[in-house]
Amino acid sequence: MGDDDVDELVASAREALAEGDWQRALELVGCDEGSSSPECLEVGAEAAYGAGDFERCIGFWEDLHSLHAKLGDRSEAGRAAAMIAMYLMMDTGLMAPVRGWLRCAERHLDGLDEDAVRAIIAMVRGYERFMCGSMVEAKVHATAAIDLGERFGVVPAVVIGRTCTARLKILDGEVDEGIELLEEVGALLMSGAADPLTTGMMYCEIICAAQGLLMPELAAQWTDVMENWRHGSAVGGIHGRCRVHRAELLRHSGTCELAEAEALAACSELRPWMRREFGWPLVELGNIRLRTGDLDGAEEAYRQAIDHSWSAQPGLALVHAARGDLDVAAMMITDAIEHPIDIPSKERPPFGPLRLAPLFDAQAEIAALRGDRPTLVAAATELRATADRFPSAMLRALAGLAESRLALIDSDPERVVSAASLAVAELNAVGAPFEAAMARLVVADGYESGGHVEQAAFERRLARDGLASFGAEMWAERVDGLIEQAPSSHHDVSDDADESVPSTRHAVFRSEGDTRTVGWGTATVVVRDLKGLRYIARLLAEPGREFHASQLVRLETAGEPTGTVDTGFVVLDEAAKESYRRRLIDIDDDIADARADNDLGRAELAELDREYIVAELQRATGLGGRDRVALDGAERARVSATRSVRYALDRLGEHSPDVASHLHQHVHTGTYLCYEPDALRPVDWII
Secondary structure, eight states: OOOOHHHHHHHHHHHHHHHOOOOHHHHHSSSSSOOOOOSHHHHHHHHHHTTTTTTHHHHHHHHHHHHHHTTTTTTHHHHHHHHHHHHHHHTOOOOHHHHHHHHHHHHHHSSSOOOOOHHHHHHHHHHHHHTTTHHHHHHHHHHHHHHHHHTTOOOOHHHHHHHHHHHHHHHTTTHHHHHHHHHHHHHHTTTTTTTHHHHHHHHHHHHHHHHTTHHHHHHHHHHHHHHHHHTTTOOOOOEEEEHHHHHHHHHHHSSSSHHHHHHHHHHHTTTOOOOOOGGHHHHHHHHHHHHTTTTHHHHHHHHHHHTTOOOOOOOOOOHHHHTTTTHHHHHHHHHHHHHOOOOOSSSSSSSSSHHHHHHHHHHHHHHHHHTOOHHHHHHHHHHHHHHHOOOOHHHHHHHHHHHHHHHHHHHHHHHHHHHHHHHHHHHTTOOOOOHHHHHHHHHHHHHHHTTTTTHHHHHHHHHHHHHHHHHHHHHHHHHHTSSHHHHHHHOOOOOOTSSSSSSEEEEEEEEETTTEEEETTTTTEEOOHHHHHHHHHHHHHSTTTTHHHHHHHHHHHTTTTOOOOSSSSSOHHHHHHHHHHHHHHHHHHHHHHHHHHHOOOHHHHHHHHHHHHHHHHHHTTGGOBBBOOOOOOHHHHHHHHHHHHHHHHHHHHOOOOHHHHHHHEEEOSSSSEOOOOOOSEEEEOOO
């Protein structure tokens, strides 16, 4: 194939890329001998990334690096190595291979004059150091990236260097300067000066910086900008990253249903791209489920995040606290504070007080539930110091809430009410209704401890209504249990002891808007309608009929996304597994290099990278070395439907134990779900 033919092939492939037709571009560059040209390999890398084949993308870059090295083009070989480092840094969270490829790039450039490739190396090195918590080195490399990028016209190096500098300023306590610099970067991105991949990644970084500061109001502004931009512009995993940020926003503003839908969609979209960083959307999914009260679902998401070596705290500790396992919760959160997992991350502050603030907030909550005053004092002190250093309304609210809980233990009701009320106002101002409702419950406790029972009941009703509107069903129901209500027809009434038991019992299980009336004999209750109750109603309507779990899920969602996306491991083909094995070599080299430099911290981080890669290979390989098959849709539907039914019956049991007991015995879950009538005493259900 001649040069003209290759040029024509590349031009056609780039047209396909411009149209977002990734598969067509891949077909073009892989069709004949022209696919071995440098131009085709680079187009192939871009197309593979867009198509969601991350390992193939890296493979194209590796082939390009080998080709340039063979041809003796040291600068281009260095650029290919630096690009491999950049892609690995963006999506894997594995820094040892990143450092290995950066060293490779530097070796190619040894003795050459400064050029654009050094700007790329500096930009990647700066963020690698930032993610690993090396603040001083990160500043040096970020500054170099800006300088070299401006000199050689490498816009991504300038943008990424400035973003890294801004985040470092924030973590150093220079919050106003850092935010101002981020806004300058954002304005540059909105002008269209950077390429789509750089633009999307840096929008993501701006939002992560705002989230790390606990500024949901600022994160919301940039999430809207990113959301408007991504349609028609975003490539690769950027769509999924935007979804995570939308889920974070909805976790604060509500509703829970919308937030979980976004988080599930994000997990589905990001699975092809992310490796260890896949723990980020999984933790967000867990955070949302914790708010809905789906404790089993939250724990499942958190444990999958742990499988990706991602920290699941404070969420997992709060799940245990919600179940009443306060000693376990306290042990977990203390361990998380004293022994933080040093996993490189762009999505959360990699070090410093901002990283620990959510942990201290959870510790304060758990300590208050346990009546552990010394721990509560320590947590409140840390939160106040962080709030004083970093100007954030939510941080001030969390510090005030911890102090109000301490005042409650100290029997100072006036201070409880004043501090917690201020926290409620701060949280409402930043658009965080769930947090505001939970803070309002502390206000209610303060009023009650001071003898103001009616005001306490009023605050609890406001909190209950706020939680219900937000979609936090379990928490709203728990507040219901704290509120005294006059007896009514909607409350249990004991059956007449002398009434004879008919051979056929009559029962009600009728939906009325967002509530469900459940009647059993002469006792009637009204409960919030849950997904699991709707599944049960479908079973009761056709006693004895078996419904496949996926059928129930489809009937419930009525064409909407099922919410049962695969959040498991990557299914690795042979090429991907070989790529992982090559990364193990890179990691071993990094470990040896770190030990030679007596850099024990870097060696420890590299060891964690190695453990993760080995675990990924083990998860993707079954007995006898056979490839495992990822969890299919039917299995996901089974898990989802079973969990929903069991959760719904547990909640129903708090209001109507007789009905819940009957349904526990006669509703069978699994791949097929069925209501098996009681042959001796059948029930006539009014649905």
